[in-house]
Amino acid sequence: MDLRETxxxxxxxxxxxxxxxxxxxxxxxxxxxxxxxxxxxxxxVALLHIERARAEQGPxxxxxxxxxxxxxxxxxxxxxxxxxxxxxxxxxxxxxAADRPGRYARALSTLDTHVTNLVCTRLRAAHDxxxxxxxxxxxxxxxxxxxxxxxxxxxxxxxxxxxxRNVLTYLVRLTEPVKHDGELLPGWWSHLAPSGKRSxxxxxxxxxxxxxxxxxxxxxxLALTARQGITVPNQNxxxxxTLNWLDRWQQDGPAGPWWPYWITRDQLRxxxxxxxxxxxxxxxGTAGFARAQQLAALVTGDTHRQHLAETALQQAMTDPGxxxxxxxxxxxxxxxxxxHITQLAAADAITPGxxxxxxxxxxxxxxxxxxxxxHTLCSPADGGDIGLLEGAAGTALALxxxxxxxxxxxxxxxxxxxx
Numbered sequence: 461m462d463l464r465e466t467x468x469x470x471x472x473x474x475x476x477x478x479x480x481x482x483x484x485x486x487x488x489x490x491x492x493x494x495x496x497x498x499x500x501x502x503x504x505v506a507l508l509h510i511e512r513a514r515a516e517q518g519p520x521x522x523x524x525x526x527x528x529x530x531x532x533x534x535x536x537x538x539x540x541x542x543x544x545x546x547x548x549x550x551x552x553x554x555x556x557a558a559d560r561p562g563r564y565a566r567a568l569s570t571l572d573t574h575v576t577n578l579v580c581t582r583l584r585a586a587h588d589x590x591x592x593x594x595x596x597x598x599x600x601x602x603x604x605x606x607x608x609x610x611x612x613x614x615x616x617x618x619x620x621x622x623x624x625r626n627v628l629t630y631l632v633r634l635t636e637p638v639k640h641d642g643e644l645l646p647g648w649w650s651h652l653a654p655s656g657k658r659s660x661x662x663x664x665x666x667x668x669x670x671x672x673x674x675x676x677x678x679x680x681x682l683a684l685t686a687r688q689g690i691t692v693p694n695q696n697x698x699x700x701x702t703l704n705w706l707d708r709w710q711q712d713g714p715a716g717p718w719w720p721y722w723i724t725r726d727q728l729r730x731x732x733x734x735x736x737x738x739x740x741x742x743x744x745g746t747a748g749f750a751r752a753q754q755l756a757a758l759v760t761g762d763t764h765r766q767h768l769a770e771t772a773l774q775q776a777m778t779d780p781g782x783x784x785x786x787x788x789x790x791x792x793x794x795x796x797x798x799x800h801i802t803q804l805a806a807a808d809a810i811t812p813g814x815x816x817x818x819x820x821x822x823x824x825x826x827x828x829x830x831x832x833x834x835h836t837l838c839s840p841a842d843g844g845d846i847g848l849l850e851g852a853a854g855t856a857l858a859l860x861x862x863x864x865x866x867x868x869x870x871x872x873x874x875x876x877x878x879x
Contacts, residue, residue: 463819466826468517468863473830474856475512477838478505479522481529484846487838495530497847498549498875499604502530504848507872508856510557514869515860523557531567537574542599543609543875544849547574552613556870572619579610579623583630590633593640595651598668601634603677603877611681615688616874625692628685631678632698643728646705648675654722664725669709671748671877672792674722675702680877683755699756703765706753709733715782716775717768719749737776739785741793742876746776747801751878754805763810770811777802777817789837790845791854791876795824800858804879807867822862825855848875 478484481502494501506526512518530553536546543549551571554564586600586607599605603612607627614624634647649667653659656673668674679702682695710717711733718737720727721744727733740746750773757766776782777798788794799821806814825833837852838844845851857872873879 463822463826464863464865467822467859470826470828470830470833471512471856471859471863472517473834474837474852474859475508475518475522477834478508478846478852478856480525484838487844487846494545495532496536496546496549498544498552499849500845500847500851502526503549503553504851505846505853506530506553507556507848507870508853508860510553511857511860511868511870511872513557514559515864517860527553527557535571535574537578541574541578542605543613544604547571548578548610548613551575552616552875555617556872568617572617575610575613576620576623579607579614579627582607582610583626586630587633590647593638595640595649595665596634597652598650598654598656598673601631601648601678602668602673603680604672606677607631608677608681608877609875611685612874612877615681615685615690616871621690624685624690628682628690628692628695631682632692632694634678635675635698635701637701643725645728646675648678662724666722666724667705667728668722669706669719669749670721670744671752672743674744675705676748676752677877678702679706680752680755683752683759684874684877684879686759687755696760699760703753703756706749711736713737715779717772718746718776721745737779737782739787739793740776740779740782740798741786742797742801742878743792745793746772746782747798748878750776751801751805754808758808766809767811770805770809770814773802773805774811774813774817777814777821783820788850789825789855790850791858792849794850794855795821796855796858799825800861800873801878803862804873818862822859825859848872 498504509518509522513520513523535550541547554568558564601607603609611627614620636647637644638647646667651665653662671677682699709720720733742748750769753769754766789796791797799818802814802817848854
């Protein structure tokens, strides 16, 4: 059977297993039941059905059922809300589902008010923190919980460019170096551990490089907005500063370039990162780093960097050691994410060969019979996760994207800042 047809059938089998909220409420889900979670709950599953409905491969009733489940009880706002949870997550999904003018207009207007208030509050706090010379928490700026993720939502919505530019202005400032105890540090240096908490293992904090929780997310947003002509003063300089930091820490091994997940103060002083490369995932690995740098190269016209990023991605995707470090099927850090990023990068590439990586990246998913695949992804015995980030819905979306070859119709992947 043709590989794209195999992927289409597998995506359809997962979507059928997740047809309605009542079909999965009895599962002992690894992350629990969080209806308003884009990462693990109903909002993420809704995205799967939205994309399939817009491609005329699934019924809209499934979309409505999952969205109704997500909004039951009202939108979660306040300090706990971010792109992957609460009102912003609902706004992201409803916008993705708005296949005609006016659909969900009233609900989106209400959610936009929540999002605007949240972003303005976060921006004021961030600038106040910088004015006082304090270190940021990762959740201030990252993709999952921070302003980069909220910026991705504003870019997705396209209804408040001024607020989006305010986010970009903040990110430009975030990339400016700061001096602390006589040492020059990147502006995103955090006093916390990569977990987002204080730890004796990170007594002086760290600089996080990842797309999910580090400077890779701001870099990608700065590049994606510039690609759409949305810019602020010194945006290119901020992109360049961030790229220079990644260049400083680029490591060249037998399997090609790789970048450390983060840098501690001791590593900053001695110029030596930890061992690697580790798994080449979206959240922290070479796949995420390479795509962010490819996007930056596209907007700066740097074909040398673009070729380097594409070559790094291709080498990582064909390196047995890095492939063996990938042990699940998810978008966040599994084979679905590797395949989808490679597909996106290949569509923009000037370097040949990336599409040749896709069959082997998809093989751990497509070589499994659909019924077995569904059981593996959703079985309580295997710690099932139905969601977008680490679960069945995300894996199905990557399969759907491969089977259709074209760009996303709903823009679901923009919440990863990869497109």
